[in-house]
Amino acid sequence: xxxxxxxxxxxxxxxxxxxxxxxxxxxxxxxxxxxxxxxxxxxxxxxxxxxxxxxxxxxxxxxxxxxxxxxxxxxxxxxxxxxxxxxxxxxxxxxxxxxxxxxxxxxxxxxxxxxxxxxxxxxxxxxxxxxxxxxxxxxxxxxxxxxxxxxxxxxxxxxxxxxxxxxxxxxxxxxxxxxxxxxxxxxxxxxxxxxxxxxxxxxxxxxxxxxxxxxxxxxxxxxxxxxxxxxxxxxxxxxxxxxxxxxxxxxxxxxxxxxxxxxxxxxxxxxxxxxxxxxxxxxxxxxxxxxxxxxxxxxxxxx
Amino acid sequence: xxxxxxxxxxxxxxxxxxxxxxxxxxxxxxxxxxxxxxxxxxxxxxxxxxxxxxxxxxxxxxxxxxxxxxxxxxxxxxxxxxxxxxxxxxxxxxxxxxxxxxxxxxxxxxxxxxxxxxxxxxxxxxxxxxxxxxxxxxxxxxxxxxxxxxxxxxxxxxxxxxxxxxxxxxxxxxxxxxxxxxxxxxxxxxxxxxxxxxxxxxxxxxxxxxxxxxxxxxxxxxxxxxxxxxxxxxxxxxxxxxxxxxxxxxxxxxxxxxxxxxxxxxxxxxxxxxxxxxxxxxxxxxxxxxxxxxxxxxxxxxx
Numbered sequence: 001x002x003x004x005x006x007x008x009x010x011x012x013x014x015x016x017x018x019x020x021x022x023x024x025x026x027x028x029x030x031x032x033x034x035x036x037x038x039x040x041x042x043x044x045x046x047x048x049x050x051x052x053x054x055x056x057x058x059x060x061x062x063x064x065x066x067x068x069x070x071x072x073x074x075x076x077x078x079x080x081x082x083x084x085x086x087x088x089x090x091x092x093x094x095x096x097x098x099x100x101x102x103x104x105x106x107x108x109x110x111x112x113x114x115x116x117x118x119x120x121x122x123x124x125x126x127x128x129x130x131x132x133x134x135x136x137x138x139x140x141x142x143x144x145x146x147x148x149x150x151x152x153x154x155x156x157x158x159x160x161x162x163x164x165x166x167x168x169x170x171x172x173x174x175x176x177x178x179x180x181x182x183x184x185x186x187x188x189x190x191x192x193x194x195x196x197x198x199x200x201x202x203x204x205x206x207x208x209x210x211x212x213x214x215x216x217x218x219x220x221x222x223x224x225x226x227x228x229x230x231x232x233x234x235x236x237x238x239x240x241x242x243x244x245x246x247x248x249x250x251x252x253x254x255x256x257x258x259x260x261x262x263x264x265x266x267x268x269x270x271x272x273x274x275x276x277x278x279x280x281x282x283x284x285x286x287x288x289x290x291x292x293x294x295x296x297x298x299x300x301x302x303x
Numbered sequence: 304x305x306x307x308x309x310x311x312x313x314x315x316x317x318x319x320x321x322x323x324x325x326x327x328x329x330x331x332x333x334x335x336x337x338x339x340x341x342x343x344x345x346x347x348x349x350x351x352x353x354x355x356x357x358x359x360x361x362x363x364x365x366x367x368x369x370x371x372x373x374x375x376x377x378x379x380x381x382x383x384x385x386x387x388x389x390x391x392x393x394x395x396x397x398x399x400x401x402x403x404x405x406x407x408x409x410x411x412x413x414x415x416x417x418x419x420x421x422x423x424x425x426x427x428x429x430x431x432x433x434x435x436x437x438x439x440x441x442x443x444x445x446x447x448x449x450x451x452x453x454x455x456x457x458x459x460x461x462x463x464x465x466x467x468x469x470x471x472x473x474x475x476x477x478x479x480x481x482x483x484x485x486x487x488x489x490x491x492x493x494x495x496x497x498x499x500x501x502x503x504x505x506x507x508x509x510x511x512x513x514x515x516x517x518x519x520x521x522x523x524x525x526x527x528x529x530x531x532x533x534x535x536x537x538x539x540x541x542x543x544x545x546x547x548x549x550x551x552x553x554x555x556x557x558x559x560x561x562x563x564x565x566x567x568x569x570x571x572x573x574x575x576x577x578x579x580x581x582x583x584x585x586x587x588x589x590x591x592x593x594x595x596x597x598x599x600x601x602x603x604x605x606x
Binding site: 087088089090182183184185186189203205206207209216217218219220221222223224225226227256259260263296297299300301302303 | 390391392393485486487488489492506508509510512519520521522523524525526527528529530559562563566599600602603604605606
């Protein structure tokens with residue numbers, strides 16, 4: 001089976017919602033992505049944590065079948081993100097972003113992770129994303145994410161990175177900023193012209209748009225009565241997407257592969273938000289994921 | 304074939320977009336609804352216009368196969384709505400709302416329109432919606448729309464009307480206001496408890512949610528590169544929905560019927576916004592509608 005190498009942050013998150021506050025729990029894009037993707041294919045993580053990183057979280061990730069050889073443990077503190085949500089969970093406010101050991105992170109991809117066919121570059125400075133990408137000799141299909149900070153700040157390096165990946169996963173605000181265009185369909189087409197043959201624009205509770213060649217395909221989010229913690233939903237979404245492609249060994253995915261992967265992306269995103277931190281993903285099973293996938297496909301089918 | 308009786312406004316709209324302004328063109332919920340629904344089933348309109356209503360618009364509606372026997376022509380001016388859109392067309396600002404002859408409208412449903420199996424009560428004071436509903440003796444399935452003004456202002460009469468219809472079609476802001484709840488899935492479930500077995504929450508470019516019994520089904524909007532005039536999109540959406548049910552004579556629709564109808568709703572909404580006023584709907588053909596429906600179904604299918 002194909003494997004995935006994912007680089008990005010592992011964090012200790014403090015998340016304040018109207019119902020509950022959780023402090024210094026496992027978070028970070030690479031953690032959410034890997035936990036979600038590991039249901040589908042072997043995952044190698046390339047990241048960094050500080051001396052304060054609890055053993056229980058390290059073990060949780062390893063127990064999930066994630067290869068941690070590429071995770072450096074450095075003197076200092078783990079990346080820390082503290083945020084609050086509005087009463088309806090639709091708005092997030094950052095209280096603190098302490099980069100700590102992530103600030104001087106020099107990614108080193110271990111030997112076995114260099115052979116991965118699939119690469120996912122979670123948000124990092126674009127130069128570092130490119131550095132990881134170049135270290136994975138076996139790569140056949142590479143995806144990236146980014147955030148407004150890098151779109152605004154270092155667009156030359158960002159554009160170079162975008163030109164080298166096969167796919168990009170952004171949220172709607174990021175896509176509009178990158179494409180300088182309000183209509184999301186036009187945004188997707190413009191971003192595809194920067195290089196990636198696969199562009200995904202995430203719209204939170206409204207689902208996502210997939211762009212591939214001339215295709216534009218909308219996917220609604222899996223409808224949920226209860227949403228507890230939106231943190232990491234986008235990363236779990238990406239984990240479901242890349243994971244499902246890796247499971248099928250779809251290194252040159254066609255539209256049918258991409259649709260299945262988008263459905264699994266929505267499934268993993270919907271599971272992630274049903275719990276705080278990675279709690280709900282940890283409690284998920286292959287069987288549950290398959291069942292929610294089947295429900296999603298059935299919801300979508302019209303005959 | 305089953306027929307539809309629709310009551311609501313016929314208007315002369317002035318619409319100001321960043322690209323173009325059109326003045327005193329055909330508009331109003333009943334006009335958009337009827338034009339869209341008439342592709343599927345015979346439609347009777349119950350409405351009122353003033354002496355200034357141009358013959359060409361009357362003829363346009365009649366030429367579309369719409370029965371105008373229930374449209375009163377009264378001394379005074381036609382309902383007039385003037386609005387402006389933001390540069391990205393996502394926000395609408397009302398400049399003028401002149402009720403004119405609509406202010407004293409007393410709906411009278413003509414004999415042949417009283418036999419319709421399907422009823423659509425577009426936005427009006429809820430007492431008048433109920434009046435129309437009671438006049439249609441042949442009704443088997445009735446739907447209604449409303450707006451924030453009536454949700455805020457006359458909730459007792461509104462609740463009585465909601466309790467008597469089989470289905471309600473609202474946008475997301477209206478649903479949140481009516482249900483006093485931010486989560487749209489919870490909103491839909493709460494609104495269903497007020498009576499209607501079918502609740503539809505429209506989300507503009509993000510599609511719509513359908514609630515029926517315990518089912519919650521999300522439908523994305525048909526993706527469009529170009530959007531010219533969002534006015535009337537929700538009414539054309541409702542026209543496609545009720546029209547498709549009437550065409551199938553689905554007076555007790557099951558989930559399969561409702562899904563097909565929701566797909567046609569999205570098709571008609573997407574066609575409506577591709578032109579100003581009803582221009583693009585007028586130019587549509589049965590064949591084009593069937594083709595866009597087939598594309599939509601294919602977009603949604605995952606295998």
